[in-house]
Amino acid sequence: MLNILLSGVGGAMGHMLQTIIGEDPDCQIVAGFDINTDQDTPFPVYSDLSQCEEKADVIIDFSHYKAFDSIFGYARDTKTPIVIATTGLSEANLADIEAGGREFPVFRTANLSLGINLLAKALRDMAGALEDGFDIEIIEKHHNKKADAPSGTALLLADAVNDGLKNKKDYTFGRHGRDCKREPQELGIHAVRGGTIPGEHTVLFAGNDELIEIHHTALSKKVFANGAVTAAKYLVNQAPGLYNMEMLIEN
Numbered sequence: 001m002l003n004i005l006l007s008g009v010g011g012a013m014g015h016m017l018q019t020i021i022g023e024d025p026d027c028q029i030v031a032g033f034d035i036n037t038d039q040d041t042p043f044p045v046y047s048d049l050s051q052c053e054e055k056a057d058v059i060i061d062f063s064h065y066k067a068f069d070s071i072f073g074y075a076r077d078t079k080t081p082i083v084i085a086t087t088g089l090s091e092a093n094l095a096d097i098e099a100g101g102r103e104f105p106v107f108r109t110a111n112l113s114l115g116i117n118l119l120a121k122a123l124r125d126m127a128g129a130l131e132d133g134f135d136i137e138i139i140e141k142h143h144n145k146k147a148d149a150p151s152g153t154a155l156l157l158a159d160a161v162n163d164g165l166k167n168k169k170d171y172t173f174g175r176h177g178r179d180c181k182r183e184p185q186e187l188g189i190h191a192v193r194g195g196t197i198p199g200e201h202t203v204l205f206a207g208n209d210e211l212i213e214i215h216h217t218a219l220s221k222k223v224f225a226n227g228a229v230t231a232a233k234y235l236v237n238q239a240p241g242l243y244n245m246e247m248l249i250e251n
Ligand SMILES: NC(=O)C1=CN([C@@H]2O[C@H](COP(=O)(O)OP(=O)(O)OC[C@H]3O[C@@H](n4cnc5c(N)ncnc54)[C@H](OP(=O)(O)O)[C@@H]3O)[C@@H](O)[C@H]2O)C=CC1
Pocket: 007, 008, 009, 010, 011, 012, 013, 014, 033, 034, 035, 036, 061, 062, 063, 064, 065, 066, 067, 084, 085, 086, 087, 088, 109, 110, 111, 112, 113, 145, 152, 224
């Protein structure tokens, strides 16, 4: 039985994880973490993890960038493997993750779907081949409750494109004004928010008289929750290090 500490219990993903883990005979949630501990759960929820007496095999974190120091600090102190799905992390947070990976297993990805990660791989190859003459723009659409913009996935896809380019692009976040003509070195990233959209990402390669559009739609939040449980099962068997979805897929 895999014992999980769930971070972000009261959030949209926290609720989806409780459903998915509840249906999995090989996993259970033994404790939770959230800023709000007044949750209707069969396991204890802590806002201060120094109070947590339960021992988890792995932590799954879908919370908020402001929660990062608490949840990651607990993982580091207890050497508990952690799957970090939260987006909007700072450069300092990423440096902590890098350092933490030298001491215990750390899995981080901005998107736990198989499709987005296969797409990222394909974009790395495509970008180099289309380098000359194509302008690249990324458009992401999410629900109206999303805190961060652009999405972590849009940045993941932009980084994958840039990895494949000899001449790296500069990211331009949105575009408005009377004097903002597109420059060739720009890679535009645009965020749309509304309703309950679970997550859509489109990468445009716009050339002369031709347009390539590569599109991914998450049809529900389930795809992320299932991906998180798969990542947790994979991570508990790993040595200290940094892990991501591409590594899991290739495993
Ligand atoms: N990598 C991936 O595949 C995916 C990543 N995500 C990411 O996961 C994160 C959560 O998403 P989602 O569930 O939709 O967001 P929600 O806003 O619905 O949930 C976030 C939860 O974290 C809690 N929280 C907020 N601030 C703190 C804090 N300082 N300390 C502890 N807990 C806190 C919230 O409490 P309260 O409501 O009281 O503020 C809430 O319960 C986001 O960063 C999102 O981008 C989402 C889906 C897929």
